[in-house]
Amino acid sequence: MSLIDEYGLKEDKRMKQANKELIIFLISFVILSAWVWYWGFWGANQDPLTYTYIMGIPKWMFMVSIGTVVIYPICMIVQALMIKDCPLSADGKKEVDEE
Amino acid sequence: MNGQSLVILIYFIVVIGATWYGVRKNDKALKEGGDFASQTFKGGGRIGAVGVAVLVSAGAVSTGTFVACVGRSAAYGPGYMTLFLYIAPVTFAALILTGKRMAIVGRRVNANSLVDVFRARFDNSKMVVALLVIATVVFSTASAAGEFVGGSRAIEASAGIPYRVSLIVFAAIITLYVALGGMTGVTTVAIIQGFVMCLGSVILMIGYVKYFGSFGAIFESLKSVDPALLTPNDGGTMPMLGIFEFWVMFAIMAVGQPWVSQGSLTYNNTKTMKRGMIIGTIMLLIWGTLVAIMGGAAARAFDPALDETMIDYATSTLSMGILPSGLAGIVLSAAAGAGQSTIGAIFICVASAIVNDVYKRTHPQADEAKLKKVMRITTVCLGIATILIALTEPATLHILLNFCQGGCAASILPALTLALYWPRATKEGISVGMLFGMVFYIINYSFDIVGFLHQAPMVCTIPLTFIIMIVVSKMTAKPSKEVVKTFFCEM
Numbered sequence: 001m002s003l004i005d006e007y008g009l010k011e012d013k014r015m016k017q018a019n020k021e022l023i024i025f026l027i028s029f030v031i032l033s034a035w036v037w038y039w040g041f042w043g044a045n046q047d048p049l050t051y052t053y054i055m056g057i058p059k060w061m062f063m064v065s066i067g068t069v070v071i072y073p074i075c076m077i078v079q080a081l082m083i084k085d086c087p088l089s090a091d092g093k094k095e096v097d098e099e
Numbered sequence: 100m101n102g103q104s105l106v107i108l109i110y111f112i113v114v115i116g117a118t119w120y121g122v123r124k125n126d127k128a129l130k131e132g133g134d135f136a137s138q139t140f141k142g143g144g145r146i147g148a149v150g151v152a153v154l155v156s157a158g159a160v161s162t163g164t165f166v167a168c169v170g171r172s173a174a175y176g177p178g179y180m181t182l183f184l185y186i187a188p189v190t191f192a193a194l195i196l197t198g199k200r201m202a203i204v205g206r207r208v209n210a211n212s213l214v215d216v217f218r219a220r221f222d223n224s225k226m227v228v229a230l231l232v233i234a235t236v237v238f239s240t241a242s243a244a245g246e247f248v249g250g251s252r253a254i255e256a257s258a259g260i261p262y263r264v265s266l267i268v269f270a271a272i273i274t275l276y277v278a279l280g281g282m283t284g285v286t287t288v289a290i291i292q293g294f295v296m297c298l299g300s301v302i303l304m305i306g307y308v309k310y311f312g313s314f315g316a317i318f319e320s321l322k323s324v325d326p327a328l329l330t331p332n333d334g335g336t337m338p339m340l341g342i343f344e345f346w347v348m349f350a351i352m353a354v355g356q357p358w359v360s361q362g363s364l365t366y367n368n369t370k371t372m373k374r375g376m377i378i379g380t381i382m383l384l385i386w387g388t389l390v391a392i393m394g395g396a397a398a399r400a401f402d403p404a405l406d407e408t409m410i411d412y413a414t415s416t417l418s419m420g421i422l423p424s425g426l427a428g429i430v431l432s433a434a435a436g437a438g439q440s441t442i443g444a445i446f447i448c449v450a451s452a453i454v455n456d457v458y459k460r461t462h463p464q465a466d467e468a469k470l471k472k473v474m475r476i477t478t479v480c481l482g483i484a485t486i487l488i489a490l491t492e493p494a495t496l497h498i499l500l501n502f503c504q505g506g507c508a509a510s511i512l513p514a515l516t517l518a519l520y521w522p523r524a525t526k527e528g529i530s531v532g533m534l535f536g537m538v539f540y541i542i543n544y545s546f547d548i549v550g551f552l553h554q555a556p557m558v559c560t561i562p563l564t565f566i567i568m569i570v571v572s573k574m575t576a577k578p579s580k581e582v583v584k585t586f587f588c589e590m
Contacts, residue, residue, distance in 0.1 A: 003522040009588040019520070025195045027138045033183065035537070040182045040331045041339065048326040048334065048344045056315015058329050061178050062336040068185035069388055073380050080376040085292045088202040091590045 014086045021083055030077065032072050039063040103419070106428025107435065110295060112298060114288055114439070121287030125280045134465040139281035139474060140211045140451040144363040150286030150375030153293040153440055155362045156190055157381045160296075162249035162438035164391050165430075165559060170410030172395020175337065176321070178329035180392045182558070183346040186353070187383045191376040193354040194363065198372050200519045200586075212451040213361045213515075220518045220586060221526035222579065228456065229511065230533045235357045236451040238507040240481065243445045246489035250438035251489070253431060255429075256415040266489055273439055274482030277446040278475045282365060287445040292436035293382060299433025302391040302426050303418060309399035310421040312327050314393070320400035328399065344555035351557060352504050355512030358448035386437075390414075396482035446481055453477050475481035505544060505557060510536035513564045517572075522583045528572030536564035540547070 004011050008068060040086040043060035129135065133143050146154070172180040201216065208219035215229050221227045251266040276284040311317050318329065327334025332342060353359070366372055398417035399405050404411050414434060418427040454474045459465065465473070510533035517524040542548070543556040552559050584590070 003577060003583055004587055007583055009584055011587055012203070012589045014199060014203060015587055018195075018393070021195055021199075025192050029189065029192070036182065036185045040178075044178065044302060044331045048322070048329040053315070053318070056313060056318055058178070058318065061181055061329075063188070064181050064185065065388075067100045067386060068181070068187075072185065072382055076191060076380045077377050080191075080380075081517055082374055083195070085368060085373075086199070088199065088206060088367060088369065090203070090207040 017084050017086065021079070024082075025079060028072075028075055032067055032075075035067045037062050037069075101259070102424030103428035103431060106253060106425050107260070107432050110428075110435070111268065111430035113291060115274055115275075117288045117291050118272070118280060118284060121276060121280040121284035124287065124449060125283040128283065134212045135470050136451075136455050138283070140455060141364040141448060141535045142282035144365060144367040146282065146286050148291050148366075148370070148371050149293060150368055150384060150418035151362060151371060151375030152241055154286060154444055155287035155359055155375065156194060156366065156383050156500060158384055160383060160437055161441040162171060162246055162434055164448040165296075165299075165388055166253050166414050166433035166439050167250055167410060167463070169395045169398060170405070170413040170517075171407075172392055172467075172495070173405040173413040174395075174407040174410055175333040175561050176330060176399075177392045177396035178331040179333060179337070179342065180395060182331050182342060183349055183470060184387045184391060186346060187387045188380045189350055190353045190359070190383065190443035191379050193359055194372055194376050196354070196373070197360050197363045197515065199214055199369065200533065201360065202366065202372075204586055205364045207590065211362060211455050212364070213357050214452055214456040217514075217518065218456075220524075220582060222582065224530060226530035227514075227526055227533070230530060230537075231514075232452050234507045234511060234533075234537070236449050238503040239356075239358065239445045240485060241488070241503040243449075243481075244485045246438045246442050246445075247489040249437050252411055253434045253438075254412065256412055263490065265457070267486060269435065270482050270489075271487045273442050273446065274478055275442055277391040277450065278478035281474075282447055285440075285447055286365075287441045288443065295429065295436045296433040297385055299430040300434075303394055303430050304389040306421045306426070307393070307401070309444045311397065311400065315462035317393070317396050317400045321396060323405055324399060324403045328396075340551070342556050344558050346506070347555075347561070348508075348557040351512055351561065352508045355508030355515070356504070357452075357507070357511060358444040360511075360515055361448055361451070362444075385503070390433075403494055408576060428490075446478060447480055450474055450477050464484075491508060506537045506540045509540040509557060509560045509564060510534070513561065513568055517565070517568055521569075521572075521587070522587050523572055523577065525572045525578055526570065527575040527577045528568045528570075531571045532564050532568030535567050536560055539563065543546050551553070 015049070043063060051058045053059060084092045125138065128138055128143055137143055147428040168180060198346065199536070204216060204531065208215065210216045210219065214228055214235070217227055217231055247266055247270060250269055254260050254265040255262040276288050280287065307317065308314065311320070321328045333341060354578070394417060395413060398413040401420055402416055405416060418430040422430065453479055453519050454470060458473050459470065514533050515528050518529065540556050540560045543552045
């Protein structure tokens with residue numbers, strides 16, 4: 001962000017907020033990736049005949065799915081709801097045709 | 100005429116009805132004084148949440164999800180699909196990445212397309228614009244042809260309508276709603292397609308759960324077919340690096356396509372964006388889990404013969420095997436709809452690149468009526484070009500497709516990220532990086548020069564592209580104060 005200071009400008013608040021939202025997302029995504037790849041690599045690394053099952057689904061796949069189908073979507077929706085509303089106009093003022 | 104064909108026919112008629120409605124809506128908005136380019140290429144910035152959701156997810160969901168993914172899941176086991184489908188909601192992260200910034204900057208520079216944004220960011224650099232237009236037009240047209248092949252194959256395999264006939268009908272309908280309705284037409288139809296896709300997924304799920312009794316029974320049968328199907332890598336035959344590459348590529352292709360980022364220009368408030376993200380995440384999960392993963396597992400359990408030589412037939416075999424023919428028709432319409440929504444988004448994006456970024460620049464005096472005409476001619480030509488590619492069916496179409504989309508995404512995603520997030524990015528840095536990304540990816544994808552580069556070209560290309568863009572940008576002159584102000588600061 002040094003170039004902005006160099007030119008003596010002030011960063012748009014909405015842009016700063018967008019950065020925060022992106023960082024939150026990236027962190028949540030890294031955590032999810034660790035979870036999924038842990039179960040995908042190590043949880044499944046045995047003879048398939050010795051797999052244990054949860055609700056009829058192989059354990060590793062069940063654990064991966066818990067992350068991807070249940071927890072992560074909830075996480076995405078919470079993140080979407082947490083995104084701060086802001087006018088998307090050029091100067092940051094409210095627009096006439098906005099709901 | 101059998102049940103499936105009848106349902107598919109009804110689906111096509113509904114789509115044509117929606118087209119008519121979309122065209123009227125579009126004409127009305129134009130009459131009320133909407134600017135032609137803005138109305139046609141971004142729906143005047145007034146697209147609703149469902150429209151945004153389907154438009155953005157078009158990058159990740161296509162005929163492939165309903166046909167090829169099901170086939171792969173059947174051939175290599177559902178675990179393999181489970182592993183990489185966890186990035187499905189990430190498509191909507193595209194909206195976190197570009198959503199607010201693109202929308203705000205788009206307003207400031209009055210952009211109608213992604214190229215407009217880049218043009219403003221890199222003070223009219225011919226190189227950047229040329230690379231982007233080439234990536235958009237050439238690569239996207241090839242992708243659209245691939246979609247046509249997939250969609251028509253699905254219809255042929257199941258409903259028995261000959262490949263060529265369904266291809267032409269398919270293409271004619273899409274060309275019609277893109278040419279006449281613009282973005283409004285595309286999103287109006289997309290809402291119906293999204294609905295049919297969800298309906299098809301649920302019907303398919305009810306079908307196989309009823310047939311097998313439970314999810315567990317499907318895995319029981321898979322185990323007796325081949326225990327390796329329960330592992331994530333087909334019993335170790337697929338290298339994990341390969342799966343990782345496939346995964347990165349899928350994620351980047353879903354986010355880095357120009358028509359996905361262009362979706363950020365179609366709404367005018369953050370509420371629509373947020374709703375779009377939520378609706379889209381839920382829809383993607385329904386399609387991905389119920390169809391791509393479990394549909395494939397059920398298909399293999401239903402017919403153990405569906406191995407890697409039968410990838411294109413898994414969906415049709417399963418849906419016709421376990422569902423009454425009318426309901427199977429809905430599932431197949433869903434597959435067709437998935438392809439159509441993607442092609443619609445691609446066509447709009449390519450037309451905007453040609454009309455807005457090439458024609459309008461070279462003919463600045465052209466009035467709206469003229470632009471409208473050019474837009475229609477362009478779309479029709481696009482339709483014809485893609486039909487021709489799809490009809491001649493180059494034997495290497497799949498390879499071509501993969502590296503077209505991959506090459507396109509490998510160069511656009513880093514460029515877009517740096518352009519929007521790093522004030523220091525310069526036009527030289529971005530153009531060298533984009534060129535490098537495309538060439539490096541295509542070379543390593545096609546030739547086996549260095550072992551691991553060939554196995555995972557995307558994984559290696561992306562960081563290298565970022566590094567080159569940053570290094571070259573640092574070495575060249577800073578962007579002007581005006582640009583930094585427009586893109587990052589308060590006005």
